[in-house]
Amino acid sequence: MTQLLTLSPQNPDLELIRQASAVIQRRGLVAFPTETVYGLGANALDEEAVAKIFHAKGRPSNDPLIVHVVSVDDMKRIAADVPPVVEKLAAHFCPGPLTLVLPKLPHVPASVTSGLETVAVRVPNHPVALALIRASGVPIAAPSANRFGHTSPTTAQHVMDDLNGRIDMILDGGATSVGVESTVLDVTREPAMILRPGGVSREAIEKVIGAVELRNNHPNSDDEAQVSPGLLGKHYTPNAELILCKGEKESALEKLLQLAKQAQVEGRSVGLLLAADDLPIFASLSCNAYPLGSSTDLESIARNLYAGMRALDDEQVNLILTRDFGAQGLGLAIHDRLLRAASQII
Template identity: 40%
Template sequence: MRPDDRVIDDSHRSIDLAVTTLRAGSVVALPTETVYGLAADASNPAAVRRVFELKGRPCDHPLIVHLGLGVNLSDWARRIPEVAIRLAETFWPGPLTMVLERSPSVLDEVTGGLDTVALRVPHHTVALRILKALGGGLAAPSANRFGRVSPTTAYDVVASLGVGVDLVVDGGPCRVGIESTIVAFDGQEVVILRPGGVSPEAIARVIGYRTRIVPELVRAPGSMASHYAPAVSLELRGASDIVDHATRLVVDGRRVGVLSLAPVRVPGATLVWDAEGDMALFAHLLYAVMRQADAEGLDVLAVELPPDEGLGVAIRDRLCRAAVRSQQHDKEVVDDH
């Protein structure tokens, strides 16, 4: 079977096939509003271990469990803070993951051996239909090799994982385009472990105070210093500097791509993308642009760092982590020679 033959549409028949495949202990890539997930039945330890193998992910890194509408949180977590219930009522379904004390029935394979579990309800019709038909939870990290760019289309999954994934359900491009916000609870205080599709300001409006970003409080998915990286060399610049910097790279003979928040003109650049001043569109474009830069074989992708507010907090987080990986890769290439 060719890799593309594993991609199916989102018809009722395809949903049934996805559920049958999951119940058989196989792995299915499926769409969410954030990125495509590599899903396994969260009650099947062998299936969950297969997710780690396909991704090349360390087994002590916890996975997010995706749940269906109307879930009983007490089936998965215990001692649930009242503020967690308020957040779930406001943001579920949606791009918010909550780290809670795990129920005894949750598998060690899912939690990376921690006494907490990461939970969310995705806001995507296909994912919710599969979850409803399955009647359980899905352990589902992003459907790509560990540390690389997350997929936002079905064919990104095929490009990342090839024939390793058993089935890919095509639900179209992901609407949000970056991963969920992950929060934990320090007593009754809410802290952000990873910025994402729900902004700190939106959370503050629900809980009544500005949250802290404390990535080291609990080990969480996607919280490594180096992550989300393309193969292309990634260089981050401010709005006032990106055109001059990209132009200098072009003059030096580099094949350059540019991603900016507002429209810019860079003569000689191979590819130029902009988000028309829209932060949500910037987030939606981010991973797709990184993947296209790799596909085009660009030498450098110059990206504007957006303002540190709203969705810009999450975008900056992804860019800074990706740039760390990019710099490490460049050093390895130099050291090899």
């Protein structure tokens, strides 16, 4: 049975943190909140501990992990080189939802990096996460705390739903504030490249360091080492079939309305994962709606995205309908997650 400890997200009880750090130090697994999603943590420098992450999640060994540290200086414990661009980025985004890919030091286990010579590292912006890393005294490797490929967890209950009995402890620090994973930026190349869009937008990064490249959205072969987490073609998926409609808002909503009507004729239970202002067009239908927030508030849409998928799964819908929210700002990360979660794209 997994132990659940509840603590204040802003002022975590240090005795509870000490209990959690003792689990990390004895090669156990602790799920903890970050500003993005809940992470499943283990000592990043201990191969046996890291192996437990892959086993608990059912995660393939070719999907690398992100290592969490408390400062840019601590990156030097695992990175062979921390170039000057890191300091520029850190001044704006550390702590925060930005992961940097750096050359790794030899003592970082190959299982953390999927055998690559680079390591992904970030400083989380959450008091519970930072307290846990400090108390543990080691860098903490932590992918999302869910079954591999399933919708990412943004609450402790989501973690419990997926991993109860498979991990030692969950620290419940409430719902996460960003709601999608960190941006992964490879700074070993020039110009730097966004490998995975996330909680820091491309536009924000380019204001600090100039133009960056964006990795194409085509997934690597599932058999080869991934250059970043979150790049496999099928990822973040709810239990229900999810249809993503791309294109301009009005035409997308009209297509979704027709799909909802047809699905109800076929006797299917329909869930709507849409902006609040998208929903009136569906008022005549008996759908399960999860409003993500205003269509002009991409932060709210990102924050509620995974929670909405899980809530609609809890309603036992068998079809979720959603639309694209553009590629500007956080829209790019939302687009990426929906693209990989979708069973069908129209």
